[in-house]
Amino acid sequence: MPARLRNAGALTWVMDGPNPFFLTYRWLDADRQVVVADGLRTPLGRPVAPGEEIALNAQVLLPAAPGAYILQMDMVHEFVTWFQWRGSPVYE
Numbered sequence: 001m002p003a004r005l006r007n008a009g010a011l012t013w014v015m016d017g018p019n020p021f022f023l024t025y026r027w028l029d030a031d032r033q034v035v036v037a038d039g040l041r042t043p044l045g046r047p048v049a050p051g052e053e054i055a056l057n058a059q060v061l062l063p064a065a066p067g068a069y070i071l072q073m074d075m076v077h078e079f080v081t082w083f084q085w086r087g088s089p090v091y092e
Contacts, residue, residue: 001058003073003091005048011077013048019080021048023056027063028070035063041076 003023007013013021022041029035040059048054063069073091075083084090 001060002055003042003058004053004055005044005075006053007048007050010050012050013044013075015044015047018078020078022076022078023058024074024076024082025058025060026072026074028072030068030070032070035069036061041078 005023015021021044023044024041025036025039026034027036027039040061042056042059044054045056046054058073060071070092072084075088077083
């Protein structure tokens, strides 16, 4: 799934070390209840400095059961936080 991201924060998104950054997702059902809380991680491929943009192909695995779902894409700073938890909007 094609994605274009812009780093609007103050930290460079790094790919290595104990706390790398990834694009990830959650699946919600039609009632907006979380069905998959922790999706596959898509590596960025390179560091992304504040103000920079990057295009990549997000890795997404569909839920096992058939149905209507909402995909929420979010960035995660591994072992630190999901961006949504810090007030950043998710992409649906």
